Amino acid sequence: MPPDAPCPSTSRRRRVPSDGPFFIGLFVLAGIYVALILAFTGADVLYLFRYDSTTDGAAGGWRTLRTTLASPEIAGSIVLTLVTCSISAILSLFVAVPAGYLLSRVRFPGRRLADALLDIPILLPPLVVGLSLLILFNQIPLFEQTLEQWSAAAFSWLTVINPDLRPGVTFKVPAVILAQFSVAAAFAIRTMQTAFDEIHSRQEAVALTLGCNRAGAFWHVLLPQARRGILTAATLAWARALGEFGPILVFAGATRGRTEVLSTSVFLEINIGNLRGAVAVSLLMILLALALIAAVRIAGIPRDLETTGRRAGYA
Amino acid sequence: MLEIRDLTVRAGNFRLTGIHLEVPSGSCAALMGRTGCGKSTLLEAVCGLRPVERGHIRFQGRDLTRLRPGERGIGLLPQDCALFSALTVRDNLAFGPRIHHWPVSDIENAVETLASQLGITHLLDRKPQGLSGGEARRVGLGRALALRPGLLCLDEPLSGLDSETHSEILTLLQSIVRLHAITTLFVTHNPEEAHALASVTLRLSG
Numbered sequence: 001m002p003p004d005a006p007c008p009s010t011s012r013r014r015r016v017p018s019d020g021p022f023f024i025g026l027f028v029l030a031g032i033y034v035a036l037i038l039a040f041t042g043a044d045v046l047y048l049f050r051y052d053s054t055t056d057g058a059a060g061g062w063r064t065l066r067t068t069l070a071s072p073e074i075a076g077s078i079v080l081t082l083v084t085c086s087i088s089a090i091l092s093l094f095v096a097v098p099a100g101y102l103l104s105r106v107r108f109p110g111r112r113l114a115d116a117l118l119d120i121p122i123l124l125p126p127l128v129v130g131l132s133l134l135i136l137f138n139q140i141p142l143f144e145q146t147l148e149q150w151s152a153a154a155f156s157w158l159t160v161i162n163p164d165l166r167p168g169v170t171f172k173v174p175a176v177i178l179a180q181f182s183v184a185a186a187f188a189i190r191t192m193q194t195a196f197d198e199i200h201s202r203q204e205a206v207a208l209t210l211g212c213n214r215a216g217a218f219w220h221v222l223l224p225q226a227r228r229g230i231l232t233a234a235t236l237a238w239a240r241a242l243g244e245f246g247p248i249l250v251f252a253g254a255t256r257g258r259t260e261v262l263s264t265s266v267f268l269e270i271n272i273g274n275l276r277g278a279v280a281v282s283l284l285m286i287l288l289a290l291a292l293i294a295a296v297r298i299a300g301i302p303r304d305l306e307t308t309g310r311r312a313g314y315a
Numbered sequence: 316m317l318e319i320r321d322l323t324v325r326a327g328n329f330r331l332t333g334i335h336l337e338v339p340s341g342s343c344a345a346l347m348g349r350t351g352c353g354k355s356t357l358l359e360a361v362c363g364l365r366p367v368e369r370g371h372i373r374f375q376g377r378d379l380t381r382l383r384p385g386e387r388g389i390g391l392l393p394q395d396c397a398l399f400s401a402l403t404v405r406d407n408l409a410f411g412p413r414i415h416h417w418p419v420s421d422i423e424n425a426v427e428t429l430a431s432q433l434g435i436t437h438l439l440d441r442k443p444q445g446l447s448g449g450e451a452r453r454v455g456l457g458r459a460l461a462l463r464p465g466l467l468c469l470d471e472p473l474s475g476l477d478s479e480t481h482s483e484i485l486t487l488l489q490s491i492v493r494l495h496a497i498t499t500l501f502v503t504h505n506p507e508e509a510h511a512l513a514s515v516t517l518r519l520s521g
Contacts, residue, residue, distance in 0.1 A: 202397035205364050210411035210462065211385035220414070224401035 041286055044279050068280035073257055074265055078284070081261040084173065085241040088180035092188035092237035093230065100192025100233075101218065105201065121186040126246030129182055133251040137170050171253040176261060179247035184237040191236055195229025196222065232296055239292045242285065262288075316340050317361075317466060317498055322370035324353075324360040331356055332369075336517050340375065343492050343499040345509030348519035354502040355394070357519065358468050361500065362391050374466055374498075385414075387466075390459030394470040396451045398443035404454050405430075405439040411462040429457040432494070433487065449480035456491065467492075469501035473508050488512055 049061035068074055102108065103115060121129060137147045145153075148170050155167035169175050199222060207217035223230075245263040248254075254264040262285050269278035322334035331353040338344040346354050359365045361372055363384035372379045379387045399407050408429055412422040430436040433453040443451065452472060459467060472488060473481050489512060492499050503509050509516050 200395070200397060202393045202395060203399055205359075205362075205384075206391055206393060206397050206458070207399075207410070207414075208364065208384040209362050209387070209389055209391045210458070211414040213383070213385070216414065220410070221399055221401075225399075227401070 044282050044286065048276065048279050048283065064276045065280045065283065068269075068277045069284060073260065073268075074277075074281060076257055077260045077262055077265040077281075080173070080176070080259075081242065084176045084180060084261060085238050087177050088184050088241040089188075089234045089238040091177070091181050092185040092241075093234050095185050096188035096192040096233050096237070097223075097226075097230065099189045100194075100196050101222070103189070103193045104196035105204075118186050118189055121183045122190075126183065126244065127250055130179055130247030130250030133175070133179060133182065133247065134170065137175075137251075170251065171255065171259065173252075173259060175252035176248055176259050179251045180241035180244045182247060183244055184240040187240050188233040188237040191233035192226070192229060195226045195232070198229075199225050235292055235296045239289060239296075242288060242292075316373075316375065317344075317500065318371070318373040319357075319361070320371045320373075322357075322360065322372065323368040324356055324365050325368055326353075326356045326359075326365055329353065329356065331360075334370070334519075338498055338500060338515060338517075340498050341496045342514045343501065343512055344515040344517055345513035346500060346502045346517050346519060347504070347506070347509060350504070352519045354519055355470050358391075358470055358500065358502055361466075362389050362468055363387050388462075388464050389466045389468055390462065390464035392452070392455045392459045392467075392469045392472055394474065396443075396455035398446075398451060398454055398458070400443050402442075403439065404435060404441055404443065404446075407443065407454055408439075408457045408461055410458060415462065425461055429461060432491070433457045447480070448476050449484055452476070452484050453487065456487075460491070460495065460497075463495075465498060467495075467497050467499045467501075469499065471502050471504070473503065473505070485511055 048064060049058045069078070099118070103111065103118075124132075137151075140146065142150065148168055151174075152166075152168040158165045158167050166172070169178060203221050203225075204212075204214075204217040207221045208214075212220060243263065245267065248259070248261065248264060249267070252259040254260065254267055256268060260268065262281055265281045266278045266285070269275075269281060317336075317338040317340075319334055319336045322331070324331045324334075334357060336344075346357065348354050356365060360367055361379075363379070363382060363386075367380050370380070374387070374389075379389075398404075399410065402410065405426055408426045409422050412425055417425070426439070427436075430439055433456060435450065435453045435457065438446065438450060438454065443454065446454065456469075456472070459469075469488075473484055476484060485508065491497075492512070499513075501512065
């Protein structure tokens, strides 16, 4: 065969089809969902600022937004939301860091069961979480009294400070926090578990050879590296608490001005037929969620984590 | 002398049994063997990072078998260096001395001396991210030497380096081992590395 003749196998080789249709298909399918998200979030904005027939366009929309958010009920709801979500996020971190560490690093009896149990708050219908908390606190006796009665007795000293206070949990602010925490903590734990999984355990092993015990390696080596994971877990817990509605409705109630958080405000505004008010509160929640998404994106899971290797499995 | 007698170590489903070896004090021993035969597992057992099922590990007459890793006086350089990425190079070097509550002036002196010996003075205020493979080995070696250990364990310290860095780090290891007269146990696949660095070659079969 002459040297410049095409190789027979090359000349018969089929032309490789373009990657274009593959990527177009992916973009179309993914784009449908992105479009849905943009549509339902944009719908609130369009309704309030353009299509609400009872107001005069954008100016009316702004006026509705201002008056709704400035009303004493909604203003109180915003404050209670910020306070309860923050407390829930902090409480979630208190359990997420140790639980995430144990699940990521320690092989203990019942680990698989504990791992499965942590999915329950994520997978259960939210209403069921609320109902279960309600039953736990009010129907199950513990040493002849219910948890509600125990908690009321434990915090009875609060009435000395303020006689109008009614200590207890159910249908009160602590129920809002507990309902938010019950679900948010599970998300925070999973985030911390992933963050710890991403950090190679060889670094702790080296710390052990340098004189640390397990606790020292945790504090001096693991925790500083997991700081962005901690921030992400706190942010996700906060966001989850913000969106919680079902458990709060059942366990804390939706009492105007008492256990009203933003999610219940939307519900209450719809109930009294004030759709504009509900949309205005919804927009505020969307803005808060977007701010949180931005915070998570900025904080992110640390780039400096060693993502190339999983745990080395040191004993 | 490092003495290992009838050692059995388990790592998950893998079991290393009947290990005997001796490394004279101040000498450098290369631990060789095929991939997966348990070289790194043995090194980890010596460092106290794997529980020993049976047998003894003695160094300078002291039984290390049941001691915790930090009580053994061993410096470890893992294969990937495992530098503390949240800390600067300076803090990586100072980590051991700080844990042992050395006086601040002693820590500063130790860090400066090590950095100078290892040629990493210009890196002291940098974080480990972005260090080259050779620089990371130097920092990891400095951290392992900071507490002046009696025994240095190196897990494939020259793997994955380009030829120029490889010869630089090899020369550095030779000088460090001689300078500190430190008993060294290092894992390698490369007979040339073993020949260049070690006075004793141990083969692990399995």
